[in-house]
Amino acid sequence: MAVMLGTTIPLGPPGVTGSVHSWDVSTGVDGPGTRFVVFLAGCPLDCLYCHNPDTRRMSNGTRTSADAVIAEAAKLTPFIRAAGGGATVTGGEPLLQPAFAGELFHRFKHELGLHTALDTSGFLGRRVDDGLLADVDLVLLDIKSWDRDLYLRLTGQQLEPTLDFARRLADLGKEVWVRFVLVPGLTDDPANIEGVAAFAASLGNVSRVDVLPFHTLGSAKYSAQGRRFPLEGTPAPTPEQLDAARAIFVAHGLRTV
Template identity: 60%
Template sequence: MNGRPPAPPQVTAAVPGAVTGAVHSWDTSVGVDGPGTRFVVFLAGCPLRCRYCHSPDTWYGRSGRRRTVDEMVTLATRYRRFIQVAGGGVTVSGGEPLLQPAFTGELLRRCHDLGLHTALDTSGFLGVRADDALLDATDLVLLDVKAGNPQTYRRVTGTGRLAPTLRFAQRLADRGTPIWIRYVLVPGLTDAVDEVERVADVAAGLATVQRVEVLPFHRLGAHKYAELGLTFPLADTEPPDAGLLTRVRGQFAARGLTVT
């Protein structure tokens, strides 16, 4: 569960003219949200309803608290030396950070100007909202490619379309932005051989993909659904076994991709 550093600044009102966003929480992580130790800002609000989502508490903007970019940069700078020594940086995640492009872009720019490595964790569904200035301040995009087949993508996300993610991915590659592809492996949903092959085709066709992360489905967020009075769609789905993980990772590796 996302935590918070001790004694965050308390703000009763935004500074006039300041860029603000709905921030759900923040935390530090190691090797999960980009390279090294990261200061991770989780924004509130997401247009998708992925069946395996482990953070339904981030779906709505009202679940966040209005924060200024100044506040979040101040928090990040508390960890600046620590994360730089550890080869890390700042990651803006969610929810979906591109639902709040002005806040996300300004936060990335400010952190980038401080010499911090910056990463954007996104589904790419709202990639059209990321202008060039935002991407210029982004050192790495963690791109969640949820499926390779449009029909499967809709089954996974409930409302989304695959095409915007593919267009965004190609735009990133064309401009030279490093990409880490993320693929959540769910037995019975995203594990079909041809489904994985489609995603491997996408990843192999993008010149700036540095690695593919095959993330095994888990049920660690099930308690959040219960707390919100929601039904977890995959409550009866088991995590993938070692054999399935090996097969899927092998499909990506066979295309010359670095896989974790």
């Protein structure tokens, strides 16, 4: 459930800046507890089922200072702490702007005392230094497919950089929630799910797997851009299909939601 509290953050004082699309407060889907969630603009992937196509390009955001973002989060910090939450940086792809994302994580953690989460595909993990990751408490890692050809078809990019980043996070002992979107007719092959599950289980730092149902809630955004939703006509998975996918992850000793 997400409660929209604002749109684009207004331009703040001089300092470290980045392209920010929007912000909101969410519960349950962007990390533990109630979260202040910042959406950065720009992403190197072009996912067929992207539900935020309006964050794809850096130009979709507003040049915004870290000071302005922190000021907005500070207004809600007492409420967020009481709700056992924190701050999440998502997108788009946050790692397209590593300096800005790193500044936000550092200040969320050390200035506001908030639990921090990075929501990423991992494709740009090589751009991230260990200093940034030291300020991240949790990584929400989106592994879209185990089948390499399907991953390329889904995203326009290769899978290996994501797997390399996942292994690096494991070496660092960084907590990870894996996210897997179940798309009927695309990602729902049991062998594909088995591959993601076996890999996630091998890492030793995956505390949860979110099996997310494909949906078409972002299709109106494509229409607003004069584009056709790439997976128009694809059905949402049934409860039985979701349960079957979750059962594969559970069989590998992983906790699912």
